[in-house]
Amino acid sequence: MTTDSSASSLIIGGAASSPRAPLPTLPPLALYIHIPWCVRKCPYCDFNSHTASPVLPEQEYVDALLADLDQDLHAVYGRELTSIFFGGGTPSLFSAEALGRLLKGVEQRIPFAADIEITLEANPGTFEQEKFVAYRKLGINRLSIGIQSFQQEKLEALGRIHNGDEAVRAAGMARQAGFDNFNLDLMHGLPDQSLDDALSDLRQAIALKPTHISWYQLTLEPNTVFWNQPPVLPEDDTLWDIQEAGQTLLAEHGYAQYEVSAYAQVGRPARHNLNYWSFGDFIGIGAGAHGKLSHPDGRIVRTWKTRLPKDYLNPAKSFQAGEKSLSNDEMPFEFLMNALRLTAGVESRLYPERTGLSLETLAEGRREAEQSGLLQVEPSRLAATERGQLFLNDLLQQFLN
Template identity: 95%
Template sequence: MTRESSASPLIYGGGAQSPRAALPVLPPLALYIHIPWCVRKCPYCDFNSHTASPMLPEEEYVDALLADLDQDLHAVYGRKLSSIFFGGGTPSLFSAEALGRLLKGVEQRIPFASDIEITLEANPGTFEQEKFVAYRALGINRLSIGIQSFQEEKLKALGRIHNGDEAVRAAGMARQAGFDNFNLDLMHGLPDQSLDDALSDLRQAIALKPTHLSWYQLTLEPNTVFWNQPPVLPEDDTLWDIQEAGQALLAEHGYAQYEVSAYAQPGRPARHNLNYWSFGDFIGIGAGAHGKLSHPDGRIVRTWKTRLPKDYLNPAKSFKAGEKALTNDELPFDFLMNALRLTDGVESRLYPERTGLSLESLAEGRREAEQSGLLQVEPSRLAATERGQLFLNDLLQTFLS
């Protein structure tokens, strides 16, 4: 049944808008869990992370996470969890006991799919072999390790607490702990980085044989130390050379690019992130966590939670900081902002299925984007051209009302 079927009740978001069909079939459901503490805040980081005290409030925070989840259970609608992602901060600062109690509490509330993907972010400086064996025993089956670089001077410039040798050992320890599926996070375009420097880092990462690589350019974000005290970054020509040579190197070693900065071995893309980019649903719990939830009546709501850990842990304050129901005018941009990051885009049918809007509502922007050479002329898919990937902001502008 298509979402624009006349048999479906129609939703109006206010104002002069096209009717939107209700959603008789809801998207897959995932869970994002934010653990906001780090050993030290990195100067480039604009995530909601906070320097950890010597004693983390693990027990109190797990209690809060489960109470937070309880308030979102109304939006589950009988679905199972397809994936869980522990993000941060540095989730690997938490003990296996705390994460075990949390996972048990989550599963008591929402059933897990039989093939659920459960990812934990970790930094090399927090790797302990015994701890990671215990994580694997809990059912956590994927790691995402924040390497960023293997070179001492680059790590120092980035404010990282690990060194290159620890980064190399972390990958080996992950495999020894039973993780046959893990990602390495690697940056390029670092302060004073040359093409040779960048490719050296990438070759070292490939040699460790991760199943997935997140390889992305350092950007200077507001409200960071680097924003206020900018380092000297490579020239644009060098950045372009790094991008081209790096992508060729990754392809040569069997890492297919499936998203702007994501590369995976066959069959190993990050399922949790694919759910984001294909406009699936996700509950977000934890300090500052965001969520996106669809309802059978057609409402699609983005939520965000109280940002500061001390406020999140304060019983007198609400977990939820705010929520917004997406209007018909906002949905095209919101959907495409995610879907067009994927190198192959998404099947066109996903647009009406996950927004309740007809494909015809995209027709004008689609024609303009195709004529500009930014969108592939492919009726069955919504996918950017190579040029569109390079100028994604320009492509998205064509779909703004």
């Protein structure tokens, strides 16, 4: 498997490619910070989350996060951070004091863009008005609130610790705390959910006037309680009706779909996620965090960190669990599995700019995908058709070597 920029030509998807070139410019840089603790692990969740003890090791974890970041600074190359995303777990379990010390430490190491977007994930059950006012004063300017449903029986089926009233109040408290930009996370295809149930949840979310709604179907993932003890989910016909009716409802209220499961008001898509989907760079710090970093010589490296919090906090163990340099033959799939999630796709020129490879390396797969009606016939863009968005896995198969 060839990884260096001086490699001889490879055959990718049946078309000869030139060696990977040094990148003309490095992509925007973001930071993902993983805080792995939750009040309780949900039965559908396959994220790296762990039930919190009564006292969280905040100070020790912040120290570890900054030390972890220090080891990735070699890949910054003078860039500034365009966005920061606190994910989990439930990052809002941490105090404003701990997050403030962390953000100060990050900014001392990497400059912030003047318009940096800083998002914090939070659950309604962790909302405290005073704490969220303090978060806003730290410079955190976007919240992502994990609602999932407003209906009590659905929340209980999902193992959530909040109720519908708390979910409604959380949105109001976010706005009162000074957040004029926030996302509501909502699921559909829940156990025994009807079309009316799903649309009721959506209407309630829309009534709270978030700037962004993440609306996605519940899937049963390996290594979860639901995988081993699957609930009764709606039939395929019902799931299809929910998807079609929900997308229509969101569009009628000014929420434009810009990604498979993301809908935003005009000018309010999630900047952090847009960077991710357009093959931008991101440092990942924290237990189990993943990163993707480009180097001027053309190397693109994916990294992943030690998963268990106790190991991550153990000074005898390394923060980094592994890394992998992407080879030329992996690059088409790696780029497109992100870019084609965007409903508008990306400009074609972004592929050579972000990968160092010629568009010719996509030629055969692109031709087959266009002939199959999965990829738009548009030389200046790489974008799935409506059918391609429905069958994205089939589309991406065209670009696997």
